[in-house]
Amino acid sequence: MPGSPESHIVFRGAWKRFDALEILKGVDLDVRKGQTLVIIGGSGTGKSVTLKLMIGLLSPDAGQVLFDGRAWKSYAPSEADRQRQRFGFVFQGGALFDSLNIIENVAFPLREHTRKPEQEILAIARRCLESVGLTQIDHKFPAELSGGMRKRVSLARALSLDPEILLYDEPTTGLDPINSQMINELIERTHHQRHVTSVVVTHDMQSAFYLADIIVMLYKGRFIFRGTAQELKNSTIPEVRRFIEISYSREPGH
Amino acid sequence: MAGHHLPVPFMGRVREAGRFVLFLRDVTDALFPPYARGAFFFQQFVIIGVKSIPIVLIVGAFVGMVLAVMTYQQFSSLGIETMMGPFIAVPMVSQLGPILTALMVLCRVGSAMTAEIGTMRVTEQIDALQCFGVNPTRNLIVPRIVCCSLLLPALTVLSDVIGILGGKYLAIHVYGINEHYYTLQTLKHFMPFDIYTGIVKAFVFGLIISSYCCFKGFHSSGGATGVGRAIMEAVVAAFIAIIVTNFFVSLLASHIWHAWFA
Numbered sequence: 001m002p003g004s005p006e007s008h009i010v011f012r013g014a015w016k017r018f019d020a021l022e023i024l025k026g027v028d029l030d031v032r033k034g035q036t037l038v039i040i041g042g043s044g045t046g047k048s049v050t051l052k053l054m055i056g057l058l059s060p061d062a063g064q065v066l067f068d069g070r071a072w073k074s075y076a077p078s079e080a081d082r083q084r085q086r087f088g089f090v091f092q093g094g095a096l097f098d099s100l101n102i103i104e105n106v107a108f109p110l111r112e113h114t115r116k117p118e119q120e121i122l123a124i125a126r127r128c129l130e131s132v133g134l135t136q137i138d139h140k141f142p143a144e145l146s147g148g149m150r151k152r153v154s155l156a157r158a159l160s161l162d163p164e165i166l167l168y169d170e171p172t173t174g175l176d177p178i179n180s181q182m183i184n185e186l187i188e189r190t191h192h193q194r195h196v197t198s199v200v201v202t203h204d205m206q207s208a209f210y211l212a213d214i215i216v217m218l219y220k221g222r223f224i225f226r227g228t229a230q231e232l233k234n235s236t237i238p239e240v241r242r243f244i245e246i247s248y249s250r251e252p253g254h
Numbered sequence: 255m256a257g258h259h260l261p262v263p264f265m266g267r268v269r270e271a272g273r274f275v276l277f278l279r280d281v282t283d284a285l286f287p288p289y290a291r292g293a294f295f296f297q298q299f300v301i302i303g304v305k306s307i308p309i310v311l312i313v314g315a316f317v318g319m320v321l322a323v324m325t326y327q328q329f330s331s332l333g334i335e336t337m338m339g340p341f342i343a344v345p346m347v348s349q350l351g352p353i354l355t356a357l358m359v360l361c362r363v364g365s366a367m368t369a370e371i372g373t374m375r376v377t378e379q380i381d382a383l384q385c386f387g388v389n390p391t392r393n394l395i396v397p398r399i400v401c402c403s404l405l406l407p408a409l410t411v412l413s414d415v416i417g418i419l420g421g422k423y424l425a426i427h428v429y430g431i432n433e434h435y436y437t438l439q440t441l442k443h444f445m446p447f448d449i450y451t452g453i454v455k456a457f458v459f460g461l462i463i464s465s466y467c468c469f470k471g472f473h474s475s476g477g478a479t480g481v482g483r484a485i486m487e488a489v490v491a492a493f494i495a496i497i498v499t500n501f502f503v504s505l506l507a508s509h510i511w512h513a514w515f516a
């Protein structure tokens with residue numbers, strides 16, 4: 001049930017709109033500890049907005065978003081900043097800082113939040129980069145990397161503070177199948193090795209089926225489906241069926 | 255929903271104005287305690303201040319010289335060309351120096367502020383900063399606004415000085431006016447009050463440029479096109495705001511002058 005001890009993030013009747021554009025219309029959702037929740041839905045339906053509500057970067061216009069049983073709104077700004085350190089966020093385009101090189105990007109959260117000595121910070125940053133399979137690119141700049149590499153660096157940066165919850169915004173979009181699978185495996189491995197809670201936003205059905213404990217589908221401001229991968233495949237909801245069929249017909253080889 | 259009775263473009267303007275007010279409130283909140291890293295301030299100091307100097311010098315010198323050309327043309331026909339000094343110095347210091355320096359900083363620095371902050375916004379770098387507990391207003395916006403509003407007066411003074419010197423050079427060495435009389439006339443009619451007005455103007459222009467350009471960047475959306483549009487809107491609006499504000503500050507200054515000094 002929502003708000004039970006093992007619920008990490010809970011939406012209760014959350015509304016979000018931008019000017020006249022209604023994005024979420026009173027949604028309920030709970031993310032359990034240790035679970036991998038996958039959010040699917042079309043472009044512009046508000047998946048990224050949902051993730052930003054989870055981490056308190058946006059706040060709902062009505063209803064509540066609770067983290068560990070407390071509404072984000074009830075945290076003082078400095079406390080909210082502290083709580084956010086428990087998250088790792090892999091942004092849609094990577095959101096690497098253009099002006100910093102790769103190693104400094106990964107070290108950034110450590111420099112902000114820890115007082116570790118320089119040597120140790122760099123060592124941790126290198127370890128995080130290695131864990132996503134990247135070496136020898138420490139001194140390159142984000143603009144010099146491919147899209148897939150940027151996403152991996154972004155994941156490395158998200159891992160640097162050893163988060164409890166990882167939020168992934170379309171981690172495989174725009175990547176070739178081999179890179180996509182590599183990212184999927186990375187997410188899966190991170191999930192099991194680090195015992196984190198993961199939320200993955202995607203419209204790649206393959207990675208949804210591969211990763212999900214629970215899948216929810218966002219459609220016109222509401223979650224019209226919630227269930228396991230198997231239940232999704234057997235769903236009779238017309239919008240869900242359409243979404244699955246179209247995403248398969250678009251991908252070569254299916 | 256409230257507001258649906260009003261025409262949509264009008265509501266858009268009202269919302270935009272509301273967002274700007276909230277943005278300014280966040281900026282004032284973030285001003286104190288003055289906590290942003292020194293490195294951010296230094297970076298902006300160099301970009302806005304140091305790197306603008308060459309252009310300010312070139313623009314100032316040529317504007318001062320063209321003022322000399324125009325006043326000489328008028329005054330020599332009346333035979334009062336020794337009087338031309340203050341007619342270069344006063345407009346330079348109270349009008350052209352502040353305005354042209356501001357417009358130049360708007361083109362050079364203001365547009366880059368919108369572009370840089372807008373790109374950080376649409377590529378979610380600003381969200382990422384916030385995720386890591388780095389307040390973007392305090393660390394990105396405040397250093398830009400503070401540096402721009404404090405440095406624009408300094409750049410303006412530089413432009414004034416070089417403009418006056420440029421005009422004087424032309425008057426003395428090209429038109430052959432007696433240096434002694436030229437200087438005497440200039441000092442007789444040229445008031446410190448004009449300098450103060452110019453400096454106050456420059457400070458206000460600096461605030462307008464930096465706050466509005468940062469605001470447009472901070473609230474941009476819609477990818478590269480969105481950032482492009484934000485830059486265009488920011489520059490146009492700031493340009494108009496500078497020209498209009500200049501008129502009202504000049505008007506106010508002239509009232510103050512008549513009330514207190516004349």
Ligand SMILES: Nc1ncnc2c1ncn2[C@@H]1O[C@H](COP(=O)(O)OP(=O)(O)OP(=O)(O)O)[C@@H](O)[C@H]1O
Binds near residue numbers: 018041047092475
């Ligand atoms: N800060 C904002 N200001 C105004 N509108 C916004 C803002 N953030 C998102 N939106 C709008 O909200 C809608 C949902 O955006 P969101 O980024 O969540 O979509 P999405 O489901 O992640 O889509 P995609 O798959 O394309 O990433 C979009 O129409 C977008 O224009």
Ligand SMILES: [Mg+2]
Binds near residue numbers: 047048049092170
């Ligand atoms: Mg998105």
